[in-house]
Amino acid sequence: MFNKILIANRGEIALRVICACKELGVKTVAVYSDADRNSLHVRFADEAVCIGPPRSSESYLNIPAVISAAEITNVDAIHPGYGLLSENANFAEVCETSGLKFIGPPPEVIRLMGEKEKARQAMQKAQVPILPGSDGVISSAEEAREWAQTIGYPVIVKASAGGGGRGMRVIRSEDEVEKFFNAAQSEAAAAFGNGNLYMEKFIEQPRHIEFQVVGDNYGKVTSLGERECSIQRRHQKLLEEAPSTRVTDEMRQQIGRKLESCLSEIGYVNAGTVEFLMDEDGSLHFIEMNTRIQVEHPVTEMVTGIDLVKTQILIATGAKISEVIPRIERTGLRGHAMECRINAEHPEKFTPSAGKIKTFHIPGGLGVRVDTAAYAEGVIPPYYDSLIAKLITFGKDREEAISRMKRALEMFIVEGIYTTIPLHRQILEDEEFKAGNIDTKFMERFFARLQEKRAREAAL
Ligand code: MV4
Numbered sequence: 001m002f003n004k005i006l007i008a009n010r011g012e013i014a015l016r017v018i019c020a021c022k023e024l025g026v027k028t029v030a031v032y033s034d035a036d037r038n039s040l041h042v043r044f045a046d047e048a049v050c051i052g053p054p055r056s057s058e059s060y061l062n063i064p065a066v067i068s069a070a071e072i073t074n075v076d077a078i079h080p081g082y083g084l085l086s087e088n089a090n091f092a093e094v095c096e097t098s099g100l101k102f103i104g105p106p107p108e109v110i111r112l113m114g115e116k117e118k119a120r121q122a123m124q125k126a127q128v129p130i131l132p133g134s135d136g137v138i139s140s141a142e143e144a145r146e147w148a149q150t151i152g153y154p155v156i157v158k159a160s161a162g163g164g165g166r167g168m169r170v171i172r173s174e175d176e177v178e179k180f181f182n183a184a185q186s187e188a189a190a191a192f193g194n195g196n197l198y199m200e201k202f203i204e205q206p207r208h209i210e211f212q213v214v215g216d217n218y219g220k221v222t223s224l225g226e227r228e229c230s231i232q233r234r235h236q237k238l239l240e241e242a243p244s245t246r247v248t249d250e251m252r253q254q255i256g257r258k259l260e261s262c263l264s265e266i267g268y269v270n271a272g273t274v275e276f277l278m279d280e281d282g283s284l285h286f287i288e289m290n291t292r293i294q295v296e297h298p299v300t301e302m303v304t305g306i307d308l309v310k311t312q313i314l315i316a317t318g319a320k321i322s323e324v325i326p327r328i329e330r331t332g333l334r335g336h337a338m339e340c341r342i343n344a345e346h347p348e349k350f351t352p353s354a355g356k357i358k359t360f361h362i363p364g365g366l367g368v369r370v371d372t373a374a375y376a377e378g379v380i381p382p383y384y385d386s387l388i389a390k391l392i393t394f395g396k397d398r399e400e401a402i403s404r405m406k407r408a409l410e411m412f413i414v415e416g417i418y419t420t421i422p423l424h425r426q427i428l429e430d431e432e433f434k435a436g437n438i439d440t441k442f443m444e445r446f447f448a449r450l451q452e453k454r455a456r457e458a459a460l
Contacts, residue, residue: 001317002026002076002101007041008066009081012390013293013320015373016081019422022311022362029067034379038374047064047073054383060084063091070100073217077316079100079309083385086292089114105215105269105291105318111382112266113289117160117198123286125276126262128255131277131285133200147199148177154204157181157186160196163288165235167191170202200287206277207440208232209244209284214311214457215268216321221254222330226276227296230428232284233350233443238420239427240296241338242303245398245436247283255284271297271312295341295387302337302394304330306427333357335394336401341408342372344380347423348447354382358416363408367394367401370412380417387420402428426450 004027007017014030018041021028030045035054042048049069052059059065061084070078070392072260079301080086089110095102104110113119117136123128134147135162148155148171157180159167167188169180180199189195194455208229215221228244229237243252259274276284297308306325314324321330361377372389375378380388391408409425427433430446 001356002313004046004073004075005077005079005313006031006066006070006073006100007045007079007081008060008074008085009042009083010036010039010060012297012371012373012387013081015044015261016371017081017309020046020307020313023307024310026313029069033383035115035383037160038378040056040375040378044085046176049073054381055242056084056383061283063088066091067094067098067100070095070286071098075100077103077313079103079313082290082291082292082295087114087290091453095118101316103312105272106267109266109268110291113291114156114287115196116162117196119289120198120209120286122266123139123262126258126265128258128274129288130255131200131203131287132199137196137198138181141178143180144171144197144199145174145177147176147373151199152202152367154202155195155199156202157184157199159192159194160198161194162188167197172176174242201275203279203285205253205441206230206279207246207439209245209247209276210277210290210294211259211274211276213253213263213268213274214315214321214325215263215270215272217269217318218320219264219267220321220360221260221268222265222321222325223252223259224300224306224330225252225256225333227299228438229296230438230440231433231442232440237296238443239338239340239424240299241336241398241401242299243333243336246278247284248345251284266295268282270315270422271308281344295390296339298340298369298390298392299337300394302369303333303335305334319355326399335396336398337394338390338398338401338405340391340405341387341388341420342391342412342414342424343420344417345386345387347420347421348444352382352386353418354380355417356380357388357414360415361411363390363391365404365413367404368392368408369394374414388414391424402434 006029007014026047029050030041031051051065085091092107094101154172169184185195212224227242229240231239271291362370369392374388393404394448
């Protein structure tokens with residue numbers, strides 16, 4: 001086992017990794033920016049090192065500063081959390097060459113999955129279903145027009161180095177090809193320093209469903225079922241659940257087995273998430289893979305009983321999956337879990353709301369979990385992402401998870417800043433949500449219904 005781990009992150013995920021380390025008897029080192037001096041990850045770690053000014057680019061993303069902190073504190077390994085340096089293949093490489101274990105996949109696997117059109121080809125080779133699309137990158141608008149003709153409109157061009165919705169354009173007819181191909185290319189080149197694009201058939205109203213996987217260093221990869229993540233706005237997820245109401249046991253097993261053989265072949269190690277779109281017919285199609293622990297990992301933990309962060313650390317020490325995950329937990333899912341992301345934002349304008357928290361009361365009780373690094377009198381700095389807490393509930397079925405979530409949201413008190421708590425309370429009362437009729441356009445329809453309802457009420 002490692003003696004000491006540095007956590008190259010902040011906020012709730014830094015605290016989540018500290019929890020796992022404490023349970024494993026591993027010492028921890030926090031790194032922090034000037035804006036995070038009074039953060040809980042600093043308080044709960046055994047040691048803490050300031051790595052720079054508030055802006056992430058000068059602190060949490062500063063590779064030499066993070067590596068120096070690791071060297072002066074003599075740690076064995078680095079856990080990157082999510083975001084920040086977690087999917088930076090160069091960082092993973094620098095860790096290894098500095099004699100520090102990077103808790104994640106090997107750099108070349110991070111690099112492969114970072115090139116989305118290569119990841120697509122790798123999945124296709126292993127018979128994981130993908131959408132009809134181009135073979136590799138498209139080098140000109142003319143070539144794009146030919147591919148679009150083959151695939152059939154509508155199509156979507158995506159940046160190979162992309163993700164999160166940047167460098168993407170939907171093309172609905174031949175006369176739009178040149179304009180949108182060029183726009184996506186310039187946007188990708190500016191955002192990622194790489195203008196490579198590929199094309200896929202466009203799905204109008206997909207569900208976003210992702211599979212959690214874990215691989216060990218001996219070629220064993222195991223799939224831990226899916227999460228339904230369709231409730232999002234502007235590519236920011238708001239609410240996730242496991243399992244998906246639309247994935248049957250048969251689909252879960254079939255996709256799971258294909259992912260296991262594909263990722264074993266690739267040499268996938270540690271935790272990862274494979275993203276799929278579900279089309280109107282209920283078929284799943286691979287879109288991309290994330291090579292990190294995800295924000296929404298707790299919903300999988302609740303339905304599998306597996307501590308994914310402890311698993312990551314144990315895998316990185318060289319443990320086998322058969323040693324760290326009991327067979328029963330690898331094969332069976334139990335109950336239903338749901339996560340609401342509590343962001344420091346105005347619930348309808350979605351504008352950030354930094355500042356001092358005055359009151360902070362966390363709900364508890366059976367089936368309720370809160371992952372947070374926020375506290376009363378604590379300050380939410382404006383420099384980082386707006387997630388301040390994750391409220392997770394578990395129940396014997398979806399209805400019980402929902403009723404627990406409703407009462408937990410009611411008992412979650414945050415004063416001093418705006419949060420998305422009122423928004424979640426409204427989503428949970430929504431008939432379409434209750435019926436499980438959710439897809440990536442859900443929030444647009446939800447806000448339209450809300451406006452209508454308000455207009456009706458105003459007219460009375
Ligand atoms: C798509 C799609 C429809 N068809 N690909 C958006 C972010 C990027 N990771 C993939 N995205 C999409 N890819 C095809 N072929 C629709 C989206 C999409 C989306 C996907 C998942 C969750 C939310 C989304 C919101 C808008 C568009």
